[in-house]
Amino acid sequence: MDKNLIIDVGVHTGQDTEFYLKKGFRVIGIEAHPDIYESAKNRLKSYVESGQLTLLNVAVSPQDEPITFYANLDKSFWGTISPDRVKESDRSFGTRSVEITVTGRRFESILAEFGVPYYLKVDIEGSDLLCVKALQQFDTKPQFISIESTKASWPALLEELELLKELGYQKFKAVNQAKVTQQLCPSPAKEGKYIPYQFEYGASGLFGKETPGDWLSESEVIKAYKSIFTNYNIFGVKGIISRLPLGRMLLETLNIKEPWYDTHASL
Template sequence: MDRDLVYDVGMHNGDDTAFYVSQGYRVVAIEADPAQAEAGRKRFAAEIEKGQVHVVEAAIGPSHGQASFWISSNPELNSFDRQNAEMCNNTSHEIQVTCRPMNDILAEFGTPYYLKVDIETADHFCLEALEPNDLPQFVSFEKSRLEDLFFMHNLGYSRFKLIAQEEFRQLSYSPDQANKWSRNLRPLRSRVRRMLGRRAPENVAKKHSAYGSSGPFGDETDGPWRQMKEVAFTWLAFDLGHTGDPDPVWHDWFDVHCAR
């Protein structure tokens, strides 16, 4: 593991890469969309020249080759999955992209200190390539499949968090929250926040992270690390609507952070 190396898998507009560079890390930024990869090469031209950033234009997939990839009218939703690319009434068009397996990337650049993955339903291709005897210290991936959480636990990660990407705050849930008062007060708090013109009190992470970015990582994320079972319970509680939270973003837009 290289302690000064970070992988930004799903570079998008480069805001995450810029944050990691500002913290002194070397960054391997991986992006399937040719237009965004080219924009990244221009944005980080100086860092690329110094060897601090390496932009890999490829989609992470199960094997080498070409594959259909859907470019969404909202580039954050670009995906192998057309349905994902067209969610929320977006449109998409198909292109062919070069695929590389994640183990090929790891062999070329080494194991990072932090692996950030956000590639719209394909995150598991990255996670499944990790070697138990040479793991990143920290990993984050977008919530999609609950089995990915179990996989990371079995791989050797013992500490976890669910971070809501709207505000970079940790999600937690316990059976005690299911009582009548909790269900009634949560919508009231949300309505008050909207009346005040904000979704929630500002925090440091939100102030210093661009909207749509992955935000802080590792020990800088909000709240305490938790056991896998607690995080799995929270995941299911939000998915099944047992929290009383009326805002669907809390159900669908969060990252899973893992630590050894």
């Protein structure tokens, strides 16, 4: 494990990547959408030129071959290689997506080339487990990892946690991503250098020792997620209120949005 390396899978605008770089870490960033990749490369040009940042314009996929990527025209951060995920987004939220062909690459080969990072951040809309399962092929694991926790089903959520447990992760946090803009960087820093940083909406936010809240055991985080799934079932796009006549309009009027969470794990 390279203690100075972070791999950011799903760079998008580059806000998380920029945070890691400013804290002094070396970063391998992965972004599938060609236009978003170019925008992030331009934003972080000085880090690319210095060698602190390596950007890969690939989609993490099951095979090293071209793959269909569904670019969301309304919510660019919802781009995905998952046909089921894009159908769900377009049906539930009325968004539009177009198909483009991008370079696909197995995450195992990326780890083999660049090494196992200190922190692995994964946010690739329904395909996060491709990266997690790739870690099974390596003797060492990242000290910290974060993935966007599934909303698909309760068994799917338990599968994610079980996989992390099998890889050796023993401590967990469920971090509310809707509140990332409220996160404050601790001073003195617990990871890398201290920098005052304002996270944009959609960022993954603080990581490792700096993530908010207490570390939980597997049973404790499962209990936390039971409450979270109850919230989904009431206020979510498929929840009780949304299924009522004018229910979705009521939620919009009250500015009640379905939350989403990242699971952070530590060895």
